[in-house]
Amino acid sequence: MKTLLLNPVKNPDALGQAAALLRAGEVVGMPTETVYGLAANALNPDAVKKIFEAKGRPQDNPLIVHIADVEQLQGLVRTVPETARQLAAAFWPGPLTMILPKADCIPDVVSAGLDTVGIRLPSHPVARALIRECGLPLAAPSANLSGRPSTTTSRHVRLDLGGKIPAIVEGGPCAVGVESTVISLIGQTPRLLRPGGVSLEQLEKILGKVDIDRALREQIGDDVQVSAPGMKYRHYAPDIPVTVVCGDPERTAAYITRHASLMAGIICFSECAFQFDLHERRIIGAAEDVQTQARCIFDALRAFDPVYVDEIWAQCPSDEGLGLAVANRLKKAAGFQIVNVV
Secondary structure, three states: OOOOEEEEEEEOOHHHHHHHHHEEEEOEEEEOOOOEEEEOOOOHHHHHHHHHHHHOOOOOOOOEEEEEEEEEEEHHHOOOHHHHHHHHHHHOOOEEEEEEEOOOOOHHHHHOOOOOOEEEEEOOOOHHHHHHHHHOOOOOEEEEOOOOOOOOOOHHHHHHHOOOOOEEEEEOOOOOOOOOEEEEEEOOOOEEEOOOOOOOOHHHHHHHEEEOOOHHHHOOOOOOOOOOOOOOOOOOOOOOOOOEEEHHHHHHHHHHHOOOOEEEEEOOOOOHHHOOOOOEEEEEEOOOOHHHHHHHHHHHHHHHHOOOOOOEEEEOOOOOOOOOHHHHHHHHHOOOOOOOOO
């Protein structure tokens, strides 16, 4: 299969072509502000199955449904609690997914058989234009092979899925760089299932108390049923083993220099980079610059694929703000192989 790159800037009919494929039950790579997604008609179970086939994704890993306008939410869920309205007013369009009771129109293949569904309204103008053009809600996990680092450019999508899908819509590099925050509004207390572009601190300002799911801190067993993507299985991982080192940047850099082999690849902060001049290294920004870290982390993990290194060591951001999402992606990539330096 030839994979077309459809660029709305260069081709006025690009979105029309992509929308026609989606209406015909095909899958399409789609840019969002978080990461690129692999989109299909969320109401067509046969189309959604093609997402799992292209990615090699486990069937018990639920998908997120993307909409273009808040009004679309009503037909996709049974109820919209006041907390959902408050979050939508504060963070939509944007990198926030809400878990809500699903309506009957959502196929089981989207929700992994659960009675809930994740919904988000992306802020990327191309994503919203594509959803409007095809007139459909779009189920769209990240557009990478299952378990691999997520895709933040169309080139990443082509490397993973070229020849497996009919088209990719070009939308430039992703502005946020890590997936959306996922919060469950099922039950009395909201529960953070996945950190992302909306921070825990931002959620707490709206909701008050927010519980933290244990999947953020430990590997979840394959036998556990989950209600959001990225909660179990090894995610975001290159083929090379990763070790994450947490703590003060100077101390984590010193620890890595003592323990990393000369054939190790290093993911590091810019102020510590000079300590790894003899290594293959990828700089993800300054220790305090979590926005740059979020934009760079998946590219850094992917960058070692064509380079011969026998292991990857990574400095870990703090858990504050957006840093919680970056740290989560690194720890998942490492399979929670973590060293805490005190």
